[in-house]
Amino acid sequence: MKRNPSKLELSSEDMKTYGYQVVDAIVEHFDSQKNKLPVAMGSREEMDSLFLEEAPEKGTSPDKVIDFVLEKVMTNSTDMSHPKSYSFVPGPSNYVSVMADTLATGFNIFSGGWVASPAAAELEIITIQWLLKIFGFPQKKGGGIFTSGGSMANLTAITTARKVKCGEDFSKAVIYLSDQAHSSNIKAIQVLGFKKEQIRIIPTDIEFKFAINKLKNCIAKDRLEGLHPFCLIATSGTTNTGTVDQLSDLAKICKKEDIWFHIDGAYGAAAILSPKGKQLMKGIEKADSLTVDPHKWFFQPYEMGCLLVRNHKHLSHTFTEKPEYLRDIEGNTSEINFYDHGIQLTRRFRALKFYMSIKTFGLQEFRNAISYNIDLAEEVESILRKSGKWEVVFPATLAVINFRYNPIGKKYSQKKLDEINQYISEKVVSSRKALLVTTILHSQIVLRMCLINPRTTLDDVKETLALCEGFAQDYPDN
Numbered sequence: 001m002k003r004n005p006s007k008l009e010l011s012s013e014d015m016k017t018y019g020y021q022v023v024d025a026i027v028e029h030f031d032s033q034k035n036k037l038p039v040a041m042g043s044r045e046e047m048d049s050l051f052l053e054e055a056p057e058k059g060t061s062p063d064k065v066i067d068f069v070l071e072k073v074m075t076n077s078t079d080m081s082h083p084k085s086y087s088f089v090p091g092p093s094n095y096v097s098v099m100a101d102t103l104a105t106g107f108n109i110f111s112g113g114w115v116a117s118p119a120a121a122e123l124e125i126i127t128i129q130w131l132l133k134i135f136g137f138p139q140k141k142g143g144g145i146f147t148s149g150g151s152m153a154n155l156t157a158i159t160t161a162r163k164v165k166c167g168e169d170f171s172k173a174v175i176y177l178s179d180q181a182h183s184s185n186i187k188a189i190q191v192l193g194f195k196k197e198q199i200r201i202i203p204t205d206i207e208f209k210f211a212i213n214k215l216k217n218c219i220a221k222d223r224l225e226g227l228h229p230f231c232l233i234a235t236s237g238t239t240n241t242g243t244v245d246q247l248s249d250l251a252k253i254c255k256k257e258d259i260w261f262h263i264d265g266a267y268g269a270a271a272i273l274s275p276k277g278k279q280l281m282k283g284i285e286k287a288d289s290l291t292v293d294p295h296k297w298f299f300q301p302y303e304m305g306c307l308l309v310r311n312h313k314h315l316s317h318t319f320t321e322k323p324e325y326l327r328d329i330e331g332n333t334s335e336i337n338f339y340d341h342g343i344q345l346t347r348r349f350r351a352l353k354f355y356m357s358i359k360t361f362g363l364q365e366f367r368n369a370i371s372y373n374i375d376l377a378e379e380v381e382s383i384l385r386k387s388g389k390w391e392v393v394f395p396a397t398l399a400v401i402n403f404r405y406n407p408i409g410k411k412y413s414q415k416k417l418d419e420i421n422q423y424i425s426e427k428v429v430s431s432r433k434a435l436l437v438t439t440i441l442h443s444q445i446v447l448r449m450c451l452i453n454p455r456t457t458l459d460d461v462k463e464t465l466a467l468c469e470g471f472a473q474d475y476p477d478n
């Protein structure tokens with residue numbers, strides 16, 4: 001390949017060859033994914049030995065660089081889209097959105113201001129409208145913004161809540177969240193400069209939902225002490241168990257107390273597209289703001305989060321700045337500058353992948369995929385219950401299931417059960433055949449499977465359980 005280095009260019013032919021190599025590699029990745037091991041492992045020393053070098057003054061042939069990357073970088077990265085990647089929140093992704101991202105990056109579209117890219121802003125408005133409708137938010141008054149992920153959406157929400165409810169002085173403000181709320185919320189609260197004394201972590205009940213009575217007591221006590229309860233964060237689909245808080249009850253409390261009601265639906269909100277999920281999401285439409293995370297269960301590649309708000313003016317009220325160098329691109333009031341609705345000025349064109357994948361597959365295919373995921377987790381639950389070897393610690397909820405090895409007839413101590421289950425997870429991960437890590441529920445170490453990949457089959461799960469059982473048999477003391 002020939003390069004024109006001083007312009008950072010390749011010839012047209014070379015660009016095509018390069019691009020075809022990339023597309024071929026991506027397609028091969030999708031096609032052969034199932035036959036590969038999902039887990040990559042490597043120590044810092046091993047990675048240093050592969051990659052550590054000074055920034056080269058002289059270039060290398062593009063072929064060589066791309067071959068090296070495919071061989072060494074991609075193979076040393078865990079595949080979160082793999083059907084046997086069950087941990088954290090997998091990222092199933094989809095090819096159409098991958099190509100959409102490539103287009104957005106290829107054209108390097110600036111998705112900050114209307115004047116710079118009216119079509120990009122319009123597609124963000126349109127796709128946000130689709131989401132507002134899906135979640136029952138007001139279409140005209142509502143609004144939102146795409147972010148890099150759920151963490152940034154939560155940060156954007158809490159910043160907005162603080163501005164709307166506290167103005168400039170938040171010295172007496174108090175925020176409420178449950179002990180199952182995602183850690184990104186605490187991070188956001190800390191980023192915003194709240195002190196520890198302003199954060200109330202409310203315990204959850206046996207089903208991991210907000211303990212409502214404790215919450216009410218806490219709010220009342222804070223008021224008596226002259227503090228200002230200003231925001232409550234509920235979760236629709238906790239990361240640990242998929243639990244949805246009592247959204248309608250919490251909405252009522254927030255309304256009565258004049259508290260901003262934020263719902264973190266980063267994990268589970270997308271389930272509203274399925275009939276079972278819709279039941280669980282009752283009350284979601286009452287939130288002041290809602291985090292949705294399309295790079296999870298809306299099957300988008302990283303990075304794509306989203307914040308929806310009931311009143312779009314709350315975003316512009318919070319984030320609008322008017323520097324002189326942006327005067328000329330302000331546009332009129334119907335033309336949204338997304339840099340005025342969130343933290344980022346220069347933003348990639350995230351809406352494109354959402355738009356193209358929904359246009360290509362249709363919402364119905366998304367509904368089917370999500371329903372499949374929820375049903376699969378329920379089938380897995382019933383297999384576990386019938387096995388005699390596994391104990392279901394928390395039933396399948398929004399495609400998450402928590403279980404542990406605890407065979408009938410063996411009387412293991414709690415400590416021993418923790419050790420065996422930790423051992424199983426470590427052995428599975430180091431075999432690289434499945435990504436299955438633990439979490440802790442009610443002080444017990446459990447295995448947690450998150451089944452949001454529509455390409456995961458029941459056979460995949462059965463094979464993984466058989467692998468786990470094999471390791472359990474090998475446990476030194478068993």
Ligand SMILES: Cc1ncc(COP(=O)(O)O)c(C=O)c1O
Nearest residue numbers: 089149150151182184239266267
């Ligand atoms: C409930 C919940 N909220 C927020 C987040 C953070 O989202 P992200 O990783 O996209 O920043 C996660 C991630 O798993 C989550 O499960």
